[in-house]
Amino acid sequence: MSAGERYAFAAYAVVLATVLVYLVIIALKVSRLERDLGELAERAHERRAAEERKERVPVG
């Protein structure tokens, strides 16, 4: 492989690698959001269950 070919492939590889790193960062963000949403859904579910229990308590 000539020096020109090496430099050309290096330039294309830099762009590809950057796009891949960006994709990995986005994938990590999505998985964090998924985890956060799961945690919030669980918290909302617990709160609803607690409110339902409170409503069932006989008054008087």
Added chain:
Amino acid sequence: MSTSLRNNQSVLLAAAALGLLGSGVALALFWAPEDADQGFSQRIFYIHVPVALTAYACFGWAAWKALRLLWLREERYDLESYVAVHLGVIFGVLTLATGSIWAKASWDVWWTWGERQLVLFLVLFLFYSAYFMLRYSVEPGRRRANLCAVYALFGVVLIPVSFLAIRLAEQFIHPVVFNADGPQMEDSMFATFLVCLAGTLALAGALYHVELAGKRIDARVRRLRELLA
């Protein structure tokens, strides 16, 4: 715009970026004729110039959104302008990296301070990099949005200066491919360049939509957490 429409746009842009960039790289490396002067390393042109033009487009888009924010006072334009600057800086890094590699291959130097085009692009890049320092040193809110919008608008003035610098320079080693007579290259080279440019613009568009969607979901999750606290 509805969420499903936005998702469809992202998918379409991502598919277009994959197809166009894949074809563009194949055309650039295997189909476009070899430059008689620079040889194989000239093929860096097909990625370096589209990436640089995409960086300019992102900064221009950020300025447009900043103008919309200042004009219409709608909060969503602040986030849109920020995401466009973010992408412009990423494409700016790629422009500097691919440009350095091309400079080393053609001129045997990684960088030269004597070239106005290079120095002005670096100034533009550093200007927009400083945008993040401004953004994260001010409390979120209307004041921060206005400051960032004004900053993004000022930066866009540097784009025509950077673009025209090479044409105003008296002595340069940076090649001039596009002048008043049109593109100074063979039709097959120009076609390859256009496919690569369309690919990088589609890639920027797809990343813009994905990043924006991520940031909007993040903000909603934060609000939801505050409500459930």
